[in-house]
Structure formats: C-alpha cells, structure tokens
Amino acid sequence: MHPAELDTPSLVVDLEVMERNIRRLADYCAVHGLQLRPHAKTHKVPEIARMQMAQGAAGITVAKIGEAEVMADAGMRDILIVYPLYGQAKWDRLVRLAGRARVAVAMDSAGIAREITERARQAGVRVDILAEFDTGFHRCGLPLEPESMETVQRMRDLAGAGWRGILVYPGHIMGNSASREPLIAEQNSRMARLLGMLDAAGVACPVVSGGNTPAAYASHRFQGITEIRPGTYVFNDKDTVCAESAVYEDCALTVLTSVVSVSVRGKAMVDAGSKTLSADSLLSGDGRGFGQVLSHPEIPIEDLSEEHGHLDVTRASRAPKLGEKLRIVPNHVCTCVNLHDTIYGVRGDEVVCEWKVAARGRVR
Amino acid sequence: MHPAELDTPSLVVDLEVMERNIRRLADYCAVHGLQLRPHAKTHKVPEIARMQMAQGAAGITVAKIGEAEVMADAGMRDILIVYPLYGQAKWDRLVRLAGRARVAVAMDSAGIAREITERARQAGVRVDILAEFDTGFHRCGLPLEPESMETVQRMRDLAGAGWRGILVYPGHIMGNSASREPLIAEQNSRMARLLGMLDAAGVACPVVSGGNTPAAYASHRFQGITEIRPGTYVFNDKDTVCAESAVYEDCALTVLTSVVSVSVRGKAMVDAGSKTLSADSLLSGDGRGFGQVLSHPEIPIEDLSEEHGHLDVTRASRAPKLGEKLRIVPNHVCTCVNLHDTIYGVRGDEVVCEWKVAARGRVR
Numbered sequence: 001m002h003p004a005e006l007d008t009p010s011l012v013v014d015l016e017v018m019e020r021n022i023r024r025l026a027d028y029c030a031v032h033g034l035q036l037r038p039h040a041k042t043h044k045v046p047e048i049a050r051m052q053m054a055q056g057a058a059g060i061t062v063a064k065i066g067e068a069e070v071m072a073d074a075g076m077r078d079i080l081i082v083y084p085l086y087g088q089a090k091w092d093r094l095v096r097l098a099g100r101a102r103v104a105v106a107m108d109s110a111g112i113a114r115e116i117t118e119r120a121r122q123a124g125v126r127v128d129i130l131a132e133f134d135t136g137f138h139r140c141g142l143p144l145e146p147e148s149m150e151t152v153q154r155m156r157d158l159a160g161a162g163w164r165g166i167l168v169y170p171g172h173i174m175g176n177s178a179s180r181e182p183l184i185a186e187q188n189s190r191m192a193r194l195l196g197m198l199d200a201a202g203v204a205c206p207v208v209s210g211g212n213t214p215a216a217y218a219s220h221r222f223q224g225i226t227e228i229r230p231g232t233y234v235f236n237d238k239d240t241v242c243a244e245s246a247v248y249e250d251c252a253l254t255v256l257t258s259v260v261s262v263s264v265r266g267k268a269m270v271d272a273g274s275k276t277l278s279a280d281s282l283l284s285g286d287g288r289g290f291g292q293v294l295s296h297p298e299i300p301i302e303d304l305s306e307e308h309g310h311l312d313v314t315r316a317s318r319a320p321k322l323g324e325k326l327r328i329v330p331n332h333v334c335t336c337v338n339l340h341d342t343i344y345g346v347r348g349d350e351v352v353c354e355w356k357v358a359a360r361g362r363v364r
Numbered sequence: 365m366h367p368a369e370l371d372t373p374s375l376v377v378d379l380e381v382m383e384r385n386i387r388r389l390a391d392y393c394a395v396h397g398l399q400l401r402p403h404a405k406t407h408k409v410p411e412i413a414r415m416q417m418a419q420g421a422a423g424i425t426v427a428k429i430g431e432a433e434v435m436a437d438a439g440m441r442d443i444l445i446v447y448p449l450y451g452q453a454k455w456d457r458l459v460r461l462a463g464r465a466r467v468a469v470a471m472d473s474a475g476i477a478r479e480i481t482e483r484a485r486q487a488g489v490r491v492d493i494l495a496e497f498d499t500g501f502h503r504c505g506l507p508l509e510p511e512s513m514e515t516v517q518r519m520r521d522l523a524g525a526g527w528r529g530i531l532v533y534p535g536h537i538m539g540n541s542a543s544r545e546p547l548i549a550e551q552n553s554r555m556a557r558l559l560g561m562l563d564a565a566g567v568a569c570p571v572v573s574g575g576n577t578p579a580a581y582a583s584h585r586f587q588g589i590t591e592i593r594p595g596t597y598v599f600n601d602k603d604t605v606c607a608e609s610a611v612y613e614d615c616a617l618t619v620l621t622s623v624v625s626v627s628v629r630g631k632a633m634v635d636a637g638s639k640t641l642s643a644d645s646l647l648s649g650d651g652r653g654f655g656q657v658l659s660h661p662e663i664p665i666e667d668l669s670e671e672h673g674h675l676d677v678t679r680a681s682r683a684p685k686l687g688e689k690l691r692i693v694p695n696h697v698c699t700c701v702n703l704h705d706t707i708y709g710v711r712g713d714e715v716v717c718e719w720k721v722a723a724r725g726r727v728r
Contacts, residue, residue, distance in 0.1 A: 007451060007453040007454065007728050008451070008728065009727055009728065010727075010728070041670060041671075063670065063671045064671065083624070083635075083671060084624045084625050084633075085624075086622050086623075086624045086635070086686065086687050087371060087372070087622060087687065089371040090371065108625055108627040109625070109627070109686060111686065112686075132627075134627065134628055138628050138631065139625075139628065139631075139633060139669060139672055139674065140624075140625040140627060140628065140633055140672070141625075141627055141628065142627050143627065143628070143629070171669070258450050258451060259450075260447070260448045260449075260450045260504075261448050261472055261473070261503075261504040261505075263472040263473070263496075263498065263504060263505055263506050263507065264498050264502050264503065264504065264505065264507070265507070267502060267503075269448075269503060269504055271447075271450070274642070274644065274699055275699060275702050275727070276727055278638070278642075278643065279642065279643045279644045279645070279699065280638060280643045281643070281645075305503060305535070306405065306427065306698055306699060306702075307405075307427045307428065307447060308503055308504070310503065322450065322473060322475065322476075323450050323451065334670055335638055335639060335643065335670060338639050338670075338703070339702070339703070339725075339727070340725070340727060341725040361703075361704070361705040363373055363374075363639070363640055363703070363704060364371050364372065364373065364374070
C-alpha cells in the first residue's frame with residue numbers, strides 16, 4: 001500500500017530516516033567513547049528498541065516500571081528506569097523484573113534506595129542504583145551541596161556491587177545552538193564542582209549519565225559524562241528542528257491527516273487535534289503553533305480542538321482542498337506517539353510494517 | 365479496597381458525584397423540554413454511556429466513527445457523529461454502522477452528504493444528516509450567508525427522510541458566567557438570523573442541536589435549540605470550575621498521584637505529568653497551571669514534564685512528604701481520560717468497579 005492510501009489520522013514513520021537517525025547518533029557515540037542508552041519513552045515500540053540495540057546501544061532507558069516490563073517481555077536485557085519509583089507495588093515489580101533483566105533505577109532519596117536494595121537482597125537479585133543530581137533543571141535530583149555527599153555515600157553503601165554512579169538531566173539546556181552555549185559552560189562548571197565533591201567524598205562513579213536530544217551531538221563537550229539517554233532523536237520533531245538540532249528531512253515520524261472542512265473563510269480543518277498531536281506547546285523557536293505542515297511552511301496550525309487542527313490558510317500559496325492529505329511534524333513527538341496504538345512503517349512508497357505502541361498506556 | 369490504596373497514577377471516579385452530574389442535567393433538560401445527547405468523547409466508556417441513557421438521554425454523541433463502533437458494540441442504538449467524516453474507508457464503515465444503529469452525521473459540505481447518502485441508498489440503510497453552521501467559533505460549519513441556503517437545500521434533498529436539521533457548536537461561549545452573557549446575546553441574534561434564513565428558504569429543521577458544558581444550564585435561553593450535546597459535565601474539570609459552571613465538589617474524576625521527589629527546594633514532584641493529565645492549558649480563570657491539587661489550593665502545578673507534575677510548594681501550609689498521595693482535578697478531563705486505559709469507580713471508601721476506556725485509541 002502507498003502511504004497516502006492510509007486512512008487518517010495515522011502515524012507514519014519513514015524507516016530510512018529513522019535508521020539514519022539511529023545510526024548517526026550511535027556512530028557519534030562510538031567515536032567519542034560514550035555509552036548510548038536511548039530513552040524508549042519516545043517510541044514505546046519494542047521493535048524500535050531492538051533496532052537501537054542492534055546499532056550499538058548499551059541498553060535502554062524508560063520512565064515507568066510498566067514500560068520496563070513491556071521491554072523486558074520483548075527481550076531487552078539491560079534497562080535503566082530514570083524515575084524515582086515509589087511504593088510497595090512498584091518496588092515488588094522492580095525486584096521481580098530484576099530476576100529477568102539487568103535493571104538500574106535513578107533516585108534522589110536514600111530512603112527509596114534502602115527499600116529497593118532491601119527487597120532485592122531478600123529476593124536474591126540485584127537492582128543497580130544511580131543517584132540523581134539537580135544541575136539546573138530543578139525537577140528531581142539532590143542539590144549540589146556538601147550535605148548531599150552523605151546521602152550519596154549511604155546510597156552507594158546500600159547498593160554495594162550494584163552502585164553504578166550518578167545521573168543528571170540537563171532539561172534546561174534548550175533554545176537554539178547559540179543560546180545553548182552559555183548553558184553548556186555553566187553545566188560544565190557545575191559538573192566539575194559536583195565531580196570534585198564526589199571525589200573528595202570518596203564516591204567513585206563508574207557511570208555519569210546525562211544527555212538529551214537538543215544537545216546530543218555536543219555530549220562529548222559535557223564534563224564527565226560517560227553515558228547519554230536521548231529519546232526524541234530517533235524520530236525528531238518540530239522542537240528539535242527549532243532547537244537547530246535537526247532539519248525537517250530528519251523528522252522520521254509524521255502524522256498523516258486529511259482536510260475535513262474548508263467552510264470557514266481563511267481556515268482549513270484537519271483531522272489531527274490535541275488527541276492526535278498532543279497539545280504540547282513549542283518550547284523553542286517562536287513558541288507558536290501546534291506542529292509543522294510539511295511542504296506548507298506558510299500554513300500555521302494556529303489552534304487545536306480535540307479532533308481538529310485549525311489551519312490558518314490566509315497566507316497559503318494554494319488553499320488546501322477538502323479531503324486533501326497533509327503531513328504534520330508534531331511539536332513534541334513523545335507525547336504525540338503516546339496517544340496512538342499503532343505506527344505504520346514506510347520504506348520508499350510502500351507501507352511495509354505496522355507496529356503496536358506496546359508500552360503505551362503503561363502509566364504505572 | 366480503599367481508593368487511597370490504588371497504585372499511582374490512577375484515574376478515580378466518585379460514582380455518587382458522577383451520578384448526580386448525570387441526573388442533574390437530565391432533570392434540567394426534562395424541565396425545559398430539551399433533548400440531551402451527551403458527548404461520549406469525554407469518558408469513552410460504554411458503561412457510563414449506558415448510565416446516561418438510563419437517565420433519559422435521547423442518544424449519544426461521538427466524534428469518531430471508531431468511537432461510534434465501540435458504542436454500537438456496547439448496545440447504543442442512537443448515535444450522532446459530530447464530525448465531518450471524509451474518505452471512502454470511513455463512509456463504508458458508516459454505512460455498515462447504519463445497519464445496526466440509528467446513525468446521524470453532522471457536516472458542512474453537500475459533497476460529503478452526496479457521498480454518504482448515495483452509499484447508504486445502495487446499501488438499503490439510512491444515515492441521518494445535520495447541516496453544521498458556524499455561529500462564531502470559526503472551526504467548522506457553513507457561514508451565515510444566503511448562499512449557504514442552497515447548500516442546505518441540497519443536503520436536505522439528498523437526505524430525504526433522513527434530514528434531521530442543523531447543528532451548531534458554540535465553543536466560543538467561554539469565560540465566566542458574567543462574560544458569557546454578551547456572548548449568549550450575540551449567539552441568539554445570530555441564531556435568529558439563521559433560523560429566519562432557513563425558514564425563508566423553506567428548510568424545516570426538526571432538530572436544532574447545540575450546547576456545551578460551560579453554558580449547559582443556560583441552554584433553555586439559547587434561541588431555537590432543541591437538543592444539547594455536552595460532554596464534560598459528566599465529570600467536570602478545572603476549566604468547568606473556573607467557568608463558574610461547577611464547583612470542585614462536582615468534579616467526579618480525579619487523578620490519584622504520589623509525591624515522588626522532594627529534593628529540589630520549594631518543589632515537589634508528583635507522578636502525574638503531561639502523559640497522565642494532558643498538557644491542555646487552562647482556558648478560563650487565570651489561564652495558569654496544569655490542574656488543581658484538591659485540599660491544597662495554595663500548591664500550584666506550575667509545569668509538566670511527561671511523567672512529572674511540578675508542584676510549587678513555596679506557599680504550602682505544609683510541604684507534601686515523599687510518597688504522600690494527592691488528588692488532582694485536571695484542567696481538561698476529556699484529553700486526560702484519553703491518555704488512560706482504565707478508570708476506577710469509587711463509592712464512599714470502596715473501589716467498586718474498574719472500567720476499560722474502550723473507545724480510547726479509536727483515532728479513526
């Protein structure tokens with residue numbers, strides 16, 4: 001089937017572009033001696049995780065124990081959960097998971113480390129531990145203060161052979177390539193201070209995990225980093241393009257949509273709204289609109305209803321016709337994919353596969 | 365099980381509150397002689413649609429042919445699709461659906477009416493038609509112009525016995541109860557003009573379908589309306605509260621969430637982010653934040669990551685503790701529910717049922 005024959009809305013992945021994205025970052029990491037541990041939250045598709053592993057990823061990253069279970073079911077054997085898992089139900093599932101895969105968890109609380117390592121010990125399994133530090137995003141992570149060293153020492157001692165090191169998430173390193181430079185410099189001075197404190201406290205860190213998609217190809221310039229965990233790079237999206245970290249030709253995933261109404265003057269409605277694209281606002285560029293209509297940069301998606309994308313066609317070179325199919329690059333591909341059960345894979349002019357978004361809906 | 369024992373994040377519905385919401389609007393509609401056709405896009409749960417029908421709803425409303433199929437599978441026999449269905453695949457499914465339920469579709473194009481009625485005739489079934497008009501939301505709908513009357517006459521003639529009338533969506537009637545008043549007056553003058561034009565064109569309209577949740581209890585004051593299609597009222601949400609159309613005690617659905625990190629000063633992170641609450645911004649009130657923490661109005665949800673809700677606890681009467689469970693009313697309950705596979709129903713202090721969000725993911 002030709003991809004344009006797919007009913008709409010549909011998520012369509014250009015496999016050649018995706019494979020190029022996977023390979024390019026894997027090659028970059030190999031050149032710079034960085035471990036690549038892609039974040040599977042972006043695609044939630046085991047088949048794609050396998051392709052990332054086949055291209056040299058050291059393991060995968062997830063955010064949820066439910067995602068980790070799906071990936072383990074699909075044969076992944078090295079999984080990092082970058083989320084402070086809390087509660088008995090999740091700790092029990094984590095320990096069961098550690099019986100069939102190498103599992104690590106990032107956390108910023110010695111209390112959680114105690115709960116998890118104690119349960120793992122009783123079950124005779126090992127759960128690796130990374131201590132998360134806050135280097136400026138101010139979400140999770142221990143503060144860069146001397147008092148944090150005691151917490152890290154406790155976590156290391158609890159983890160024993162499962163002590164892996166530290167983890168940071170530089171989510172504040174945004175904007176375009178120029179505006180990221182001072183942020184990278186600041187991050188490096190913070191990391192130097194943190195690594196100095198850890199060294200002085202006698203805490204060895206075999207792994208220093210960091211990295212995101214916008215600054216993925218600057219990862220070798222980040223102080224001390226041994227491993228990166230980008231997710232979005234596999235598909236890219238409008239945010240990545242506006243951050244100057246990709247071009248639209250690197251966007252592997254598009255939403256195929258149809259024009260369903262042209263009755264209102266100056267507008268066209270497509271069947272891709274907030275339940276198809278997600279309502280995530282654009283974090284970079286001019287911050288406006290809800291995705292990019294490919295081949296029609298002059299047609300902004302100015303608003304979203306749940307099932308309608310509102311196109312402003314007042315500056316369109318040619319007004320889209322009723323029933324016409326358009327391709328949209330979403331603002332944020334991770335939340336877009338999370339709305340769908342199926343992704344279609346396309347090679348050239350053929351739909352060649354259909355993937356289930358198997359880890360979608362695993363909210364716990 | 366006590367609801368607080370549920371693992372997080374979980375969608376929890378207080379059945380008494382939901383039943384009261386369903387009953388109250390049904391009673392209002394009965395008093396005012398209005399047909400109630402609740403929009404099932406909000407809940408996507410057949411069991412809830414059945415409760416709405418049992419309380420006197422005339423039928424249900426959906427946005428997608430896939431949602432209609434799920435609801436028909438569950439026994440719904442009167443379904444209105446308020447969406448301009450386009451394309452052969454959808455038209456064929458629509459005609460098949462019309463073989464097992466009374467089905468109507470709203471549209472703003474005589475071309476679509478021709479495609480659908482022609483297919484229905486060939487299959488020996490009837491698909492009812494409503495013509496959508498744009499009364500100010502500027503999304504779909506024919507303009508209020510004399511030229512539109514020819515289109516409506518064509519649609520009526522194509523529909524034959526299946527001609528049902530007209531439909532409007534007053535999505536622009538927002539704000540609080542005071543700011544809605546001039547908008548209602550304007551809407552009424554537009555409706556008077558439209559109904560006058562239709563009358564002059566000899567187009568009888570047995571059904572004039574309108575209504576939304578914010579102005580639901582003002583529906584009897586809307587000129588000419590015979591039927592309303594509110595969705596959100598079944599649960600309500602922060603937007604409904606800020607629009608002064610409900611109070612938090614009327615919010616039947618909350619997201620049960622846990623505090624997973626308190627390491628960053630002035631903040632607490634909960635396990636409800638944009639993949640749990642949806643990133644929909646608040647359309648009413650001060651327009652800020654991503655939901656309401658019940659019992660803690662002084663703790664804003666200032667930002668969302670995909671799996672983190674960022675609580676600002678700088679003004680908290682008592683800082684939430686790690687592992688503490690909180691209940692959040694989402695900004696927009698329709699897009700929130702759409703992210704989940706399961707809803708838990710609670711009566712008093714007991715979890716009494718678990719519903720599958722059966723029509724979720726039916727994006728086509």
